[in-house]
Amino acid sequence: MLKRFILRALAFLLISSFVVLNAKETIKIGAIVAATGPASFLGDPELKTLQHYVAKINAQGGVNGQQIELIHYDTGANPKKAVTFTKRLINQDEVVAIIGPSTTGETMAIIKFVEKVGIPLMSMAGSVAIIDPVKKYVFKIAATDRMACKKVMQDMNKRNLTNLALISGSGGFGKSMRKQCKEVAPSFGVKIVADETYGKKDSDMTSQLLKIKNNKDVQVVLNPGFGQGPAIVTKNYVQLKIKHPLYQSHGVASKKFIEIAGSAAEGVRVVAPPVVVADKLDDSVAIKKVALAYKNEYEKAFNSQVSSFGGHAYDALHVIVDAIKRANSTEPSKIRDAIEKTQGFEGVDGIVNLSATDHLGLDTETGMIMLEIKNGDWTIVK
Amino acid sequence: MIELFGYLLSGVTVGFIYTLVGLGFTVIYNSSGIINFSQGEFVMAGGMSTVFLIYAGLPLGVAFVLAILITSMIGIVLYKLISFSRDSSQISLIILTLGFAIFLRGLAQIIFDKQLHTMPSFVGEGAFEIFETTLSYQALLIMVVASAIVISLYLFFQKTKTGQAMVAASNNVDAAKLMGINIKKILILNFAISAVIASIGGILLTPITSTSYEVGIMLGLKGFCAAIIGGLGTPFGAVAGGLLLGILESLVAGYISSEYKDAVAFVVLLAILFFMPGGIFGNLKSQRV
């Protein structure tokens, strides 16, 4: 532990002294992430990824001969802080582009300011509202909650299940996905027959699950949420011997979930971005190479399992870097134009095709896949 | 009917968890009149250090003992900080313990990490089936241990010399000094006991809920409600408060709205404060168990 810390501190010193030496020629890219607080499950892997790959890009000679300087701030998932740090990045640090924030609320809070000044923003949050309607300078990289809902419901259609019970976490992630799922349900012929929630730090969900168990209409259960909640739901689910198929969201698409839920996780289906199972993807899948390389590199560098979310940061950073290369400029408006022209970019989350009318550019088919937990490991549901 | 039974059982399970956290508040408040806002972080420290000691390859038993020792040291550090403070007004002590909570959270995210962790249940993953619902072995263990702690606290404060001295000291500082009781030692002991209870709670909880650096905030608040609802003066108060809270939450989630479930603790808290300021066991308060 101590050794790793010292190594990291040394690396940090080296990098920062390097940055200082080259201060005049760096390309400043800002990042606003929720590295601590209730959304640190998003922000922590995002920040680690950004730092790792910025260092890597710089070690390989940077972009157009210039080094990247990553200026990042931790918001603790608080929109108020996101606003302040956005102003700091724009006015004080004078960055050419901003990556983040991690959550929808924070992103919505700062859109006004990046639009006003004209700095491209690459959000890593989940809601469609960020890019629909399209805003000139605002892009989004991560797959949306809506995609995850669609994927789950497609899978339900295949299994001829229509009556869905929701049990959602009451954090921003769970609530937002719950809303999206309710909206897309009718187009898949899915009926929401129960709608339960649980608190962020609840230790037992038996009451909510009993209600679902005793509801005769229920055929299938979906649990939008992240962190400890879904693991407890899964354990209680097994204890109560509920027989309906259980779906979990991309919020828990990480080996950590299997570890915490233990044997209860057997047979649970999880909607996830492909990176989680990069090594198991067919060679025909276009993004396998990128995703696998990212997964291996992340797991080696940080000695922890890859999750759904770090990949967003990889894509966000590389789309921007790619745009800067093509624009051959660090002018924010030119970077924006180049980002909008991104075509066939092979990212961790999928192939990105951006246009003036689509600032997300991921489609459901490549953005999300369905997994099932078997023998304590992921298997891909075809 | 079976539904109701299920809700009650779930409520009791959660209630004992709140009790375990609430007990720590009671011990410190009883001796010093201080409400320790970092109690939830003590629980976190107990769970997290156990998990990481197990990761380091120590056998379970050793990890427990070490984690409990570590947490009791943290409790003593808090006491030392409070005794250094030049002002002992309630407001500044509240803020001191809040600052300590923030400090512990920050420290944990550095020496541990920001991820979720769990450890195997030491009584097995299974569960008893009762009617159509279940009670996991671990939940039963929590009930047993919480009850054992309550009873031993009661016996300690009522039947042992040290315990009686501690009660006497908190009731009348000057008289205690005259009798030659060392107030400082007593307070240190109380802070350590409180931290030990918290760390036991943290260890027992981890197999059920898993743990992380910020697990302490909500646990602390709920445990706090439990302690006040039951009445701060007595360990039985924490039990009554915790159970009442757990059962009400479970019933509200079951019959009314799971969205407003988290508000229950605070609504009950307000009702108790307004109408029974001493808590359910308030009439016992003067005896200071």
Next chain:
Amino acid sequence: MLKRYNINNQILLLTGILIIIPFFFQNDFYYEIAILSILNALIVIGLNLLMGYAGQVSLGHGAFAGLGAYISVVLTSNYGLNPLLSIFISVVIMGLLAFIISKPILKLKGHYLAMATLGIGIIINIILEVEEEFTGGVDGMSVDSFVVFGYELSDSIDWYILCAVLLVFAIWAFENLIKSPFGRLLRSIHDSEKAADSVGIDVSYYKSIVFVISVVIATIAGSLYAFFSGFISPQEASFTHSIELVVMVVLGGLGRVYGALFGAVILTVLPQLLTSFEDYETMVFGMIIIAVMIFMPKGIVSLFDKVVKKKEQSNASS
């Protein structure tokens, strides 16, 4: 006249500083920090009146500010009311609410009062998160721009002037209030409630009034922040925000007018300075709070006491 309304050197100095510092502002970020500091200071001045003079703790003022702000915002954005009118209505509603809850709450003492206000704050926060149709839920909602008499406040300098004027007014009003018979009454309550009660002072009535004043100020400052930033989320009403406000009061100095200002400025600027600590930020923040409580329990302004006392003496003699 000047003596009567007590426009002292300190207020003139503060006004001077407020006028001069914008010339040192290099960009909008400085304005952001200044405006945030002032709006925080406003809430803290009210809270300080409650804590430092009436001796009542509140761990729910973040929630009051947040709820007040939401009422203003919903009236403007969802019902199209003029922002000023919205804020006025919100002030009336929150004032009434504060008055009603003050009766049972202020009977409580010490920790129990702290717990009750904390409980109310958390309930408010949960309501704001759950009632999505009105509040936008956990993700928050956008706020319409602030248009007063046909003029839209959009530039930072506009907001800075508005906030600075409010700050000077609030401090001036605060100082006069404390020196008025009402203020003396408050202090006698703070010193000994029983004594005050036995002289026939309606203690609970005066405590209620102070509580209402502090909630109203929080409502105004909270609403202004929402209009200024163009966005509001339930985080404004969170437990953490309430704690921050209380720490500002105590850090600056309980019962000290300028303490509120110092506390607010320091706690607004400090997180910006701590960003370079990265992962260590939370821990360092905790350490600073502990250190202040141990070494300067009377707050940061207590450091200036000697200087101020000398000045006051020379003022008195002249």
